[in-house]
Amino acid sequence: MITLSTVLRKYTAEVAIGPVDLEIPSGGITALVGPNGAGKSTLLTMIGRLMGMDAGSITVGGLDVSKTPSKELAKRISILRQENHFVTRLTVRQLVGFGRFPHSGGRLTVEDERVISEAIDFLRLDDLESRYLDELSGGQRQRAYVAMVLAQDTEYVLLDEPLNNLDMQHSVQMMKHLKRAAEELGRTIVIVLHDINFAGHYADHICALKHGEVVAFGTPEEIMVPDTLSSIFNTPIDVIDGPRGILACYY
Amino acid sequence: MKESAMTAHVTAGTPSGSSPDHDRRHVTSHAPGDAASTNGAALTNGTAAATEPALFADATAPADAEVPAGAATPADEQATASATEPSLLTDAGEPRRAGALPTRRSVRRFWIVAGTLVVLAAAAICGGLAYDNPMPVGSRGFWLIAQMRATNVVVVIVVAFCQALATVAFQTVTNNRILTPSIMGFESLYRLVQTAAVFFLGAAGVTAVVGVWQFFLQVALMVGFAAALYGWLLAGRNGNLQVTLLVGIVMGGGLGAAATFMQRLLTPSEFDILTARLIGSIANADTSYLGWAICLAAVAGVLLWLQAGRLNVMSLGRETAVNLGLNHRLQTICVLLLVSVLMAVSTALVGPMTFLGFLVAMLAYQLADTYDHRLVFPIAWLIGIVVLAGSHFILKHVFYAEGSVGIIIEIIGGTFFLVYILRKGRL
Amino acid sequence: MVVGLVVTVALVGASLFVGEYDIFGADDGAEMFGITRVPRTIALVLSGAAMAMCGLVMQMITQNRFVEPTTTGTTEWAGLGLLLVMIVAPDSSLLTKMTVAVATAFIGTSIFFAFLQRVTLRSSVIVPIVGIMLGAVVGAVSTFLALQTDMLQSLGIWFAGSFTGIIKGQYEPLLVVVLVVIAVFIASDRFTAAGLGEEFSTNIGLNYRAVVLLGTGLIAIATGIVTVVVGNLPFLGLIVPNIVSMFRGDDLRSNLPWVALTGICIVTVCDLIGRTIISPFEVPVSLILALVGAIVFIALIVKRR
Numbered sequence: 011m012i013t014l015s016t017v018l019r020k021y022t023a024e025v026a027i028g029p030v031d032l033e034i035p036s037g038g039i040t041a042l043v044g045p046n047g048a049g050k051s052t053l054l055t056m057i058g059r060l061m062g063m064d065a066g067s068i069t070v071g072g073l074d075v076s077k078t079p080s081k082e083l084a085k086r087i088s089i090l091r092q093e094n095h096f097v098t099r100l101t102v103r104q105l106v107g108f109g110r111f112p113h114s115g116g117r118l119t120v121e122d123e124r125v126i127s128e129a130i131d132f133l134r135l136d137d138l139e140s141r142y143l144d145e146l147s148g149g150q151r152q153r154a155y156v157a158m159v160l161a162q163d164t165e166y167v168l169l170d171e172p173l174n175n176l177d178m179q180h181s182v183q184m185m186k187h188l189k190r191a192a193e194e195l196g197r198t199i200v201i202v203l204h205d206i207n208f209a210g211h212y213a214d215h216i217c218a219l220k221h222g223e224v225v226a227f228g229t230p231e232e233i234m235v236p237d238t239l240s241s242i243f244n245t246p247i248d249v250i251d252g253p254r255g256i257l258a259c260y261y
Numbered sequence: 262m263k264e265s266a267m268t269a270h271v272t273a274g275t276p277s278g279s280s281p282d283h284d285r286r287h288v289t290s291h292a293p294g295d296a297a298s299t300n301g302a303a304l305t306n307g308t309a310a311a312t313e314p315a316l317f318a319d320a321t322a323p324a325d326a327e328v329p330a331g332a333a334t335p336a337d338e339q340a341t342a343s344a345t346e347p348s349l350l351t352d353a354g355e356p357r358r359a360g361a362l363p364t365r366r367s368v369r370r371f372w373i374v375a376g377t378l379v380v381l382a383a384a385a386i387c388g389g390l391a392y393d394n395p396m397p398v399g400s401r402g403f404w405l406i407a408q409m410r411a412t413n414v415v416v417v418i419v420v421a422f423c424q425a426l427a428t429v430a431f432q433t434v435t436n437n438r439i440l441t442p443s444i445m446g447f448e449s450l451y452r453l454v455q456t457a458a459v460f461f462l463g464a465a466g467v468t469a470v471v472g473v474w475q476f477f478l479q480v481a482l483m484v485g486f487a488a489a490l491y492g493w494l495l496a497g498r499n500g501n502l503q504v505t506l507l508v509g510i511v512m513g514g515g516l517g518a519a520a521t522f523m524q525r526l527l528t529p530s531e532f533d534i535l536t537a538r539l540i541g542s543i544a545n546a547d548t549s550y551l552g553w554a555i556c557l558a559a560v561a562g563v564l565l566w567l568q569a570g571r572l573n574v575m576s577l578g579r580e581t582a583v584n585l586g587l588n589h590r591l592q593t594i595c596v597l598l599l600v601s602v603l604m605a606v607s608t609a610l611v612g613p614m615t616f617l618g619f620l621v622a623m624l625a626y627q628l629a630d631t632y633d634h635r636l637v638f639p640i641a642w643l644i645g646i647v648v649l650a651g652s653h654f655i656l657k658h659v660f661y662a663e664g665s666v667g668i669i670i671e672i673i674g675g676t677f678f679l680v681y682i683l684r685k686g687r688l
Numbered sequence: 689m690v691v692g693l694v695v696t697v698a699l700v701g702a703s704l705f706v707g708e709y710d711i712f713g714a715d716d717g718a719e720m721f722g723i724t725r726v727p728r729t730i731a732l733v734l735s736g737a738a739m740a741m742c743g744l745v746m747q748m749i750t751q752n753r754f755v756e757p758t759t760t761g762t763t764e765w766a767g768l769g770l771l772l773v774m775i776v777a778p779d780s781s782l783l784t785k786m787t788v789a790v791a792t793a794f795i796g797t798s799i800f801f802a803f804l805q806r807v808t809l810r811s812s813v814i815v816p817i818v819g820i821m822l823g824a825v826v827g828a829v830s831t832f833l834a835l836q837t838d839m840l841q842s843l844g845i846w847f848a849g850s851f852t853g854i855i856k857g858q859y860e861p862l863l864v865v866v867l868v869v870i871a872v873f874i875a876s877d878r879f880t881a882a883g884l885g886e887e888f889s890t891n892i893g894l895n896y897r898a899v900v901l902l903g904t905g906l907i908a909i910a911t912g913i914v915t916v917v918v919g920n921l922p923f924l925g926l927i928v929p930n931i932v933s934m935f936r937g938d939d940l941r942s943n944l945p946w947v948a949l950t951g952i953c954i955v956t957v958c959d960l961i962g963r964t965i966i967s968p969f970e971v972p973v974s975l976i977l978a979l980v981g982a983i984v985f986i987a988l989i990v991k992r993r
Binding site for chain 3: 437494504506507510512514515517518521524529616668669671672679682683
């Protein structure tokens, strides 16, 4: 369980995130949705202790993220941000291998190699594992990063807009992979999504943010309601029954 | 074959499709893992063999170990778990590995490169010792002259060590391969200290303050400067590495101005003495404290070496490094301090060198072709020796311009720098 | 604006009457006044305004607040040109020196701009860092040449910009920069447009290349001339536009007169300090500028972060 209590981060006198009180249950996929500038990514980065907060506290599985040593947290929670560029040339497998760093301290054991192989196979990257990251397409690279956080083998996985820059096919594939990771591997996945229909279809819980505050939290059925969605996104939104479940229409 | 096993697994794992209800039940069964699995990895190793062969998620394993019933881990998942056992060999029949040199070919390549560099470095050193020695080979006089030249060789080795390690580590920490630590104002500080010595003590004073104390004072000043700068700028809540770099550079400008001002007030003869000390020169290296320099460099080098694993993680950038459990800020400050020690030793020995480190590091990345600092460091060191000793040798014996080794390396390195950034097209 | 003008005039007046030589008591006071004080003050006014506006133009074109002639290698290029003239033809006239310095400054600035266009940068702070590295390469070449020809000390002295040697008959070339200043005033909004990118300026019907070329030319002329006549004036183009926009916001165009005035004020103040602090000797203005500039600049970026 991830618990946020009166989490606050101030930017200027007018712009602030919070105070946010929120409980994200264990298991399944929780999607953070909301209009631009609602504070979705900021909230996620604060949970993942990449950014500090001005007040309040966040606990992940009972550990206070601002007090627990970063090394311990790395075995419980992993976070993947949108932008990942670095100067080193790495193969897919080497990148995924870095996910084992919290457990191995940089020297990979046979067990580590096995977990790495599993993560790579899980995301169907086995044919690409010895390719260099800069030779991959955006979708493949994104999968490699996700494989890295899966190899990190944490209960909690935080993903900041993993569908960004992915086309339709790759977005759907990625969500299916994540869904499987939540179901088969028992991970708790928190994910920032832009498309409300992706959240409605794949997530188990939806948390809607607006102006830095949580305005709605519930199952997709509870959130995917015309009135709720319209007020979250400031746009008239209808919800219809599609062939594969409910769909939000805002075009 | 793998592919089909995976598909089977997927269908087996979610028998009733993916209705939300099913998911939630499924998930709550794992919830005890929440409280129990602080050191999941260690526990998994024990339980994986006994109860759950190769179950990928060790988050569930400790929960199962503590809740006797194995909670409600679906039986079908256990059954299929063995099907996900990854194949352990690549198509080429090698074990699948994620290490620094994953294939036999890359291992072979690395050692060939390393071997070649060792031979080249040895050749450059021996050439420096023996070439153009007026005495017959093997005679007593020959060895005497070689011994005198040996000091130069030791200086080359120490300077190459300092510059190579410092630059590679600095570029990793700053996550930027066009920077070298020498732009951080060290050069200007060095100039200022040296100029101040001549300015306040006169030409006679300079000869009086050479030696161990002057060396340590110099090193202490530079490290103190770096510590103050990094501590101040990086430690705050909004600590920002790039701002720190810029401040360092601008401070360098201010210090340099102070040095230039003092130089204006020197007599030409004093200025000549100063110039000899300011321009990087292996022949002019002050050797009275060489032993201390080696000790300091060795200590800093070993400490940096011990961090190599963490440096590998640092090279993935701040966010990934924090995600993997590094205290990024502490690590950055720590590495930068070690870098400043190495730079101070190098600068105090032979004066400022801006682009040697850049040249060496760039070649090292290309030749070592791995992310692992444990392998990049020695390669960079060897390249440093080859470049320094080689250019020294060529300039001394072919162009008879021993004094300008430093500047020639600057110009070559600088040209490489320009070509590199233009070809790379992205910083 | 009026207050600014008054302060500037007061400072310029002070510059006219401060100095070792007693221009009122001595018999030839009026003559000395004409030979040294007036030229010196004119030089101060012109170079201060020119360098500050150069910085602003560069910042407009690159859309980067940390760019100015000394953080892009322009000054080093001008220095290299000057050194070449001094080596090849030591007796050549001031005009020749200036022409060569302007030419090399132009080449250097063009290289920097071309580089900025070809390379995508992640962070604005990287730009000056690269520029300084570029300058270091050129500086290494200069040092090498100077070392080979025993000109190192002259190079050092030249680099420490100073108004000490400005007397009648030496400062006149500086008057050319008046034209530069006027041109900058006229073309300022084009520079702003060009700063928004080639596609943007083409879209609004501007010849991007011509504007950048004009900007580069103006910068090169001003930097080259000031470099030859006065020397290096570090950080002036950096701190002045930044200070002005701290007080007046970011409308670069309406800031122009303020930038010119502030540039004049700062150079004059620094020169007055340099003249009086260890009287009867003088501290080169570049030293004071570098120290003041470094402090102000660091305060700026630390505050901004």
